[in-house]
Amino acid sequence: MQILEKQTTQRPSMPTSAAPLGHQRERVRPSAARRQNARGCAADEVDLVARLQAGDQAALEQAFKLYSGKLYNVARRILNDQSDAEEVLQDVFLTAFRKANSFQGNSQFSTWLYRLTVNAALGRIRRSKKAKKETEYAEFLPRFQDDGHHAVRPVVDWSDTLDEQYARNETQELLAKALEQLKPTDKTVIVLSDLEGLSDKEISDATGLTVSAVKTRLHRARLFLRGKLAAQFGYSAA
Amino acid sequence: MPKARTPRRPLSAKTCKQITDLLADYLTDKLRPTVKQEFSKHLSICPDCVSFVHTYKKTVQTTATLRAEEIPPKVRDNVLDFLRNKLRRESTR
Numbered sequence: 485m486q487i488l489e490k491q492t493t494q495r496p497s498m499p500t501s502a503a504p505l506g507h508q509r510e511r512v513r514p515s516a517a518r519r520q521n522a523r524g525c526a527a528d529e530v531d532l533v534a535r536l537q538a539g540d541q542a543a544l545e546q547a548f549k550l551y552s553g554k555l556y557n558v559a560r561r562i563l564n565d566q567s568d569a570e571e572v573l574q575d576v577f578l579t580a581f582r583k584a585n586s587f588q589g590n591s592q593f594s595t596w597l598y599r600l601t602v603n604a605a606l607g608r609i610r611r612s613k614k615a616k617k618e619t620e621y622a623e624f625l626p627r628f629q630d631d632g633h634h635a636v637r638p639v640v641d642w643s644d645t646l647d648e649q650y651a652r653n654e655t656q657e658l659l660a661k662a663l664e665q666l667k668p669t670d671k672t673v674i675v676l677s678d679l680e681g682l683s684d685k686e687i688s689d690a691t692g693l694t695v696s697a698v699k700t701r702l703h704r705a706r707l708f709l710r711g712k713l714a715a716q717f718g719y720s721a722a
Numbered sequence: 723m724p725k726a727r728t729p730r731r732p733l734s735a736k737t738c739k740q741i742t743d744l745l746a747d748y749l750t751d752k753l754r755p756t757v758k759q760e761f762s763k764h765l766s767i768c769p770d771c772v773s774f775v776h777t778y779k780k781t782v783q784t785t786a787t788l789r790a791e792e793i794p795p796k797v798r799d800n801v802l803d804f805l806r807n808k809l810r811r812e813s814t815r
Contacts, residue, residue, distance in 0.1 A: 535727045541809055548802065556793035570797045581809070618785050626774070632737025641773035643780035652787075659784055678785040703746045710781040 529593045536584035551594060552598045554680065555601045561675045562605040564664050572604040579604075591689045593675075598682070598690040602672050609668050619665045621704065624711025627722040636722040642714065649717075662712035669693075670705040677702050736764065741771045745778050 519576045532550075555576060559569035579600055587596050627635035646655060654705035663671060669691070676690060677698075684702075688695045710720030741764050747753050765772050772796055 501808065519781055525775055541806075542811075545802070548805070552798065552801070553793050556797065557790040560745075560791040566794070567798065569791075570800060573793075573797070573801045577801065578808060579774070580740040581805075597758055613757070625744055628737075628742075630738040633737045639770040639773040639777075641776045643776040646780060646784070655784060656788055659781075659788060663785070663788070665814075675784065679788060679790070681786075699746060705745075706746070706778065706782055706785075709785060710778050713781055714777065 530589075531608060533584065533587060533589070533593050537587075539581075541581075544577060548577055549581065551597050554594075555597060558598065558601050558672075558675055559605050559662065560678065561679065562602070562668060562672055563608065568608060569605075572601060572608065575599045575604045591686070595682070595686050595689050598676065598680075598686075599692075602676075602691055606668055606672065619667055620642075621708050624708050624715065624721040625704070626707060626711070634722065636720045640714075640719045642717050646713075646717070648667055658713060658716050659709065662709050662716075666705050666708060667713070670701045670708075673698055673701045674705040674709070678706075736760065738768060738774070739765075741765070741768075742774065745775065747778060748775070749782065762815050 492556045532543055532547060533681070538549065552573060556569055556573055559572040559576075560566065563569050563572065576597065580597060587593065591599075629635050650658075663674070672691060673687055673693070676687045677684070680711065682690065684695050684698045687698045687702075691698070693701070741761060742755060744757065744761060748758070754762060764777065
């Protein structure tokens with residue numbers, strides 16, 4: 485029986501250094517990216533923050549060009565709504581400019597921006613007048629017997645047939661729909677981890693959850709997504 | 723006389739439920755060597771858990787390939803206009 489080889493799925497993280505306007509796609513010089521302060525901020529990021537703290541509006545536009553794509557993706561995924569995500573972006577960058585002095589450099593600047601985005605998006609959901617239907621996870625989580633064995637056996641391995649039987653677009657659509665059904669905080673954690681590639685500690689910094697809570701929520705969210713996929717393919721979620 | 727310390731029982735990964743609880747740390751190679759050994763030992767005798775690990779891992783991999791929600795140019799322009807107007811108004815007060 486083949487044991488899984490170790491593999492991590494990490495996406496490239498947000499850019500950590502500012503590039504001149506109009507040249508955001510250029511790679512950052514390695515030497516510049518390696519110059520970091522004691523708390524892990526890249527030298528260019530430190531410069532960008534300093535300019536924001538000095539009230540430089542050009543720095544705000546630079547920060548927007550660097551980070552708006554990533555932050556929009558996070559807000560849009562959490563909120564499932566384009567106009568809500570747009571308003572969150574407005575709030576985030578206005579706050580980043582007005583309260584730049586409250587950024588202490590205890591985390592990366594990008595993590596601080598993620599935190600502003602998560603707070604704005606989740607706050608928006610809390611204040612929403614829309615009817616909230618809480619997702620019930622139990623049906624899609626694994627179940628076990630009293631002795632700890634799987635309750636439904638055999639567990640079918642559909643991992644290979646997924647690529648063979650379903651077009652990439654179709655799988656993506658299924659998974660995106662399942663993602664939308666996650667509880668807002670769980671969705672936030674999985675978006676920051678599995679889509680944005682943040683570490684558990686960075687997600688903790690961005691959400692205010694403990695690292696332990698991040699890990700618990702991330703695992704539960706993944707189990708739910710796995711269960712949804714299994715059910716879609718006609719197998720037991722358990 | 724001081725009490726003899728009871729040796730702590732090492733975390734055991736014997737059951738399928740325990741294997742499932744350890745999956746996230748297994749995928750990122752954060753299991754302690756002894757636990758990882760028990761994890762592998764369990765997989766060598768439990769096809770159900772092998773299937774579960776494969777499908778869990780596939781789910782994580784597929785999630786990571788979800789396309790980013792691209793920011794529409796209109797949204798980008800709207801937000802930039804909002805910020806510029808807001809800051810211009812504030813600076814002329």
